[in-house]
Amino acid sequence: MNQILIRFLKLFIPALSRQGIDTERLFVIVETKLLMDLRRSMTHAVSNDVTDKQEKDASRRFVFVLIMYGVFSIFIALQIALVSSLMLSMIFFHSYLLFMMAMTLITDFSAVMLDTADNQIILPRPVTSKTLFAARILHIFVYILQFAIFMGLVPIVTIFIKYGLLTGLASIITSFCAILLAVFLTYLLYMLVMRFANEQKLKDIISYFQIFMTIFFAIGYQILPSLINLKELTLHFSLSPVSYIAPPVWMAGSLEAVYERKYDALHLLLIALTIIVPLVLFWVMNKYLAPSFSKKLALVNLDPTGPVSPARVRAGTRRRSLPAILSKWTCRSRAEQSAFELTWKTTGRDKLFRLQFYPSLAYPFVFLFIFVFRSSKDMGTTWANMSQSNNFLWLIYILLFLVITATSQIRVNENYAASWVYFSAPLQYPGHLISGSLKAILVKFYLPLMLLFLALALNIWGIRIIDDFVLGFFILMNSVLITGELTDKNLPFSKAPEIKLQSGSWIRILFMILLIGVMIGIHYIALQFPVIQYILMLLFAISAYLLLKRMQSMPWSKIAL
Amino acid sequence: MDHIITLSDLRKKYNDQYVLKGIDLSFSQGQVVGYIGPNGAGKSTTIKIITGIIPDYEGEVKVFGLSVATHALEIKERIGYIPELAALYDVLTPLEYLSFIGRLYKLGDDVIERKSMDLLGLFDLADKAGMRMNSFSKGMKQKVLLISGLIHNPEIIFLDEPLSGLDANAVILVKELLAQLKNAGKTIFYSSHIMDVVEKISDRIIIINKGEVIADGTFTELKEKASLGSLESVFTELTGNNEHYALAGTFIDIMKN
Numbered sequence: 121m122n123q124i125l126i127r128f129l130k131l132f133i134p135a136l137s138r139q140g141i142d143t144e145r146l147f148v149i150v151e152t153k154l155l156m157d158l159r160r161s162m163t164h165a166v167s168n169d170v171t172d173k174q175e176k177d178a179s180r181r182f183v184f185v186l187i188m189y190g191v192f193s194i195f196i197a198l199q200i201a202l203v204s205s206l207m208l209s210m211i212f213f214h215s216y217l218l219f220m221m222a223m224t225l226i227t228d229f230s231a232v233m234l235d236t237a238d239n240q241i242i243l244p245r246p247v248t249s250k251t252l253f254a255a256r257i258l259h260i261f262v263y264i265l266q267f268a269i270f271m272g273l274v275p276i277v278t279i280f281i282k283y284g285l286l287t288g289l290a291s292i293i294t295s296f297c298a299i300l301l302a303v304f305l306t307y308l309l310y311m312l313v314m315r316f317a318n319e320q321k322l323k324d325i326i327s328y329f330q331i332f333m334t335i336f337f338a339i340g341y342q343i344l345p346s347l348i349n350l351k352e353l354t355l356h357f358s359l360s361p362v363s364y365i366a367p368p369v370w371m372a373g374s375l376e377a378v379y380e381r382k383y384d385a386l387h388l389l390l391i392a393l394t395i396i397v398p399l400v401l402f403w404v405m406n407k408y409l410a411p412s413f414s415k416k417l418a419l420v421n422l423d424p425t426g427p428v429s430p431a432r433v434r435a436g437t438r439r440r441s442l443p444a445i446l447s448k449w450t451c452r453s454r455a456e457q458s459a460f461e462l463t464w465k466t467t468g469r470d471k472l473f474r475l476q477f478y479p480s481l482a483y484p485f486v487f488l489f490i491f492v493f494r495s496s497k498d499m500g501t502t503w504a505n506m507s508q509s510n511n512f513l514w515l516i517y518i519l520l521f522l523v524i525t526a527t528s529q530i531r532v533n534e535n536y537a538a539s540w541v542y543f544s545a546p547l548q549y550p551g552h553l554i555s556g557s558l559k560a561i562l563v564k565f566y567l568p569l570m571l572l573f574l575a576l577a578l579n580i581w582g583i584r585i586i587d588d589f590v591l592g593f594f595i596l597m598n599s600v601l602i603t604g605e606l607t608d609k610n611l612p613f614s615k616a617p618e619i620k621l622q623s624g625s626w627i628r629i630l631f632m633i634l635l636i637g638v639m640i641g642i643h644y645i646a647l648q649f650p651v652i653q654y655i656l657m658l659l660f661a662i663s664a665y666l667l668l669k670r671m672q673s674m675p676w677s678k679i680a681l
Numbered sequence: 682m683d684h685i686i687t688l689s690d691l692r693k694k695y696n697d698q699y700v701l702k703g704i705d706l707s708f709s710q711g712q713v714v715g716y717i718g719p720n721g722a723g724k725s726t727t728i729k730i731i732t733g734i735i736p737d738y739e740g741e742v743k744v745f746g747l748s749v750a751t752h753a754l755e756i757k758e759r760i761g762y763i764p765e766l767a768a769l770y771d772v773l774t775p776l777e778y779l780s781f782i783g784r785l786y787k788l789g790d791d792v793i794e795r796k797s798m799d800l801l802g803l804f805d806l807a808d809k810a811g812m813r814m815n816s817f818s819k820g821m822k823q824k825v826l827l828i829s830g831l832i833h834n835p836e837i838i839f840l841d842e843p844l845s846g847l848d849a850n851a852v853i854l855v856k857e858l859l860a861q862l863k864n865a866g867k868t869i870f871y872s873s874h875i876m877d878v879v880e881k882i883s884d885r886i887i888i889i890n891k892g893e894v895i896a897d898g899t900f901t902e903l904k905e906k907a908s909l910g911s912l913e914s915v916f917t918e919l920t921g922n923n924e925h926y927a928l929a930g931t932f933i934d935i936m937k938n
Contacts, residue, residue, distance in 0.1 A: 144784075144787065145784075145785055145787075148781065148784040148785055149781075149785075152770070152773070152777075152781045155773070155777070156770055156772045156773065159772035159773070159813070237768055237769075237770070239734070240764050240768035241768055241769060241770065242785070243733075243734045244732050244733075244734055244757065244762035244764070244830075245757060245782065245785040245786065246754050246755075246757040246758040246785065246786060247754075247757075247785055248753070248754055249736070
């Protein structure tokens with residue numbers, strides 16, 4: 121497919137060389153980059169230093185994303201088929217294209233946009249920064265075109281069937297313009313961010329976008345199907361003048377012009393905007409923004425150390441950091457405190473951990489939305505009846521998933537080899553390291569969310585559910601500690617990041633799930649009998665304490681290597 | 682006008698701090714220049730400015746009598762640059778990578794392939810020419826990098842810490858290579874903090890510290906100046922790091938307490 125796309129793009133050679141771009145070198149770079157994408161086995165080029173195992177993981181993710189896009193595009197196609205107004209359905213379609221493309225670019229293709237290896241490899245060669253920039257844009261464009269074909273195929277076929285050949289062909293052009301626009305808007309965003317922040321900030325922002333995407337997909341699946349019942353909406357559908365600012369409206373308007381043969385001033389203007397704006401943007405970027413952007417990018421890795429920052433750490437005068445204070449409160453032994461602080465800091469800084477774990481921070485909210493608030497058809501009545509239900513159990517236990525995910529990901533780190541320090545250190549009970557990092561996860565990720573949900577629950581159910589939260593807390597502790605007991609006992613950050621099934625893990629995991637289910641079941645039954653709740657609270661508190669002691673006194677012989 | 686490179690009052694600022702504080706140097710054709718300094722002295726920055734990688738600087742830089750600011754492309758076609766980190770696209774095979782680089786210099790496909798295979802053979806990499814480089818060691822990548830910087834027969838060769846990560850045999854080969862390149866009339870500009878390499882093949886040694894040239898001359902000249910044995914001690918004396926002995930003593934004291 122790449123070959124066809126490349127041949128298609130070579131049609132633009134005259135236009136490109138008129139811009140002062142060396143097209144021969146341009147295509148050498150683009151072809152090589154596409155070859156490399158293929159080599160990365162369609163990994164979305166997440167990072168430059170991924171291991172093979174990660175590549176496989178990433179390619180699985182790629183397939184997952186493709187399937188999600190496919191499902192979405194079927195929704196969009198249905199919407200085109202069902203909504204009677206061409207204008208409305210086309211606004212939807214192009215907004216969808218524009219939005220999805222921009223999001224895909226931001227979340228998955230950032231590595232290519234920010235590939236500083238280019239500076240080292242290509243800039244010393246006789247290639248102008250203008251040509252390199254054009255090559256980057258073209259590369260991204262070809263890559264994204266493959267996505268676009270996947271996303272747009274079903275909707276466009278639907279347009280062909282419903283609105284005929286001419287409109288269908290026109291919709292291909294307008295989709296094309298939407299994609300171009302998405303590429304430019306994304307680049308513009310990057311340039312803006314790079315202007316005011318450093319590369320690290322940019323990466324942080326990208327990971328927030330990734331979290332946002334996760335939430336968007338999950339909630340989108342709940343909402344989109346109901347949006348298809350738009351027929352009644354169509355009747356009183358009219359565009360306010362302000363909406364003509366939005367690019368999808370231009371594109372939809374252009375298609376309306378083609379379909380209804382309305383070539384009045386307004387429609388001609390919309391057609392002109394559709395085609396000219398992306399071209400003008402390209403010209404502006406190439407002429408004015410690209411040089412400064414490449415310069416900025418060049419700085420990113422040219423100066424790794426940078427001028428020495430004046431903020432020196434001096435012994436004694438340094439203020440105690442938050443994790444240092446918290447570790448004093450929660451851990452008794454020095455080893456445990458140390459593991460607590462290490463875990464706290466690493467979970468905030470490690471790229472891999474953040475990429476894998478932070479999106480799952482969104483899941484509790486998504487699941488809550490699905491389970492609690494979508495149980496009946498009308499959201500209003502659900503809300504009104506909420507205080508009569510036992511749904512607060514969801515609020516209590518939904519975080520269990522999060523904690524268990526974190527404890528399993530905390531074992532893994534790219535610098536796993538650095539864990540030799542644990543073994544060379546004079547530690548009698550390595551269990552302290554595991555309990556310390558577990559405590560860090562609980563304090564850092566579980567506690568704030570739990571308090572948030574508690575506040576929410578207090579609002580809905582009142583003070584009476586507070587003892588349920590206390591019982592829930594102890595049951596959750598039991599569950600987490602039992603999970604720790606039944607899975608491999610890795611020291612924090614000591615495992616290589618590869619997907620390896622634990623030996624005989626299925627039975628253990630099944631047992632674990634069963635046990636957790638039973639405990640939550642006991643809680644559910646105990647809702648009827650307040651007295652039993654207090655007895656259970658005491659029992660689970662004691663068992664959690666004993667399990668913790670057991671974890672802390674874990675000997676070296678049990679540690680998994 | 683027989684100077685092949687001239688730098689006049691070259692300055693470069695990062696985050697409002699000058700990392701190059703006015704460098705004036707000129708080099709004639711065929712010279713082997715060792716450019717030495719501790720980490721952060723400004724060696725790489727200087728090389729990146731001369732090779733046209735960093736476009737914004739203050740002062741004037743001319744290569745082949747052409748200004749880098751206006752004629753970067755023409756200059757880049759005639760020079761070779763070999764960076765310190767093994768920065769290359771390692772999902773490609775050496776052959777594919779060299780063909781990529783070669784085409785950027787607009788060399789013909791057959792020329793590229795012949796040269797690549799021959800040069801890879803010299804570096805004992807012929808049997809790995811079709812393997813992807815992500816399994817390569819740092820030294821193997823550095824060899825490919827060396828070839829990629831020389832494949833277009835450049836007139837000036839810039840090397841930024843070219844020996845880092847190479848195995849002992851490759852180090853000897855590279856040293857010999859540099860000597861032969863010198864015999865072939867190439868100008869070599871070479872940055873390093875490793876002393877023993879520079880002292881044997883350099884016609885001229887420039888020592889730079891904190892963005893300023895602090896010594897310039899042949900090895901013997903520098904040696905006379907310092908009246909000390911090896912270049913390493915010249916270097917330490919010139920860069921003011923001869924309080925190592927005291928430092929080590931303090932270290933021990935702190936460790937004990």
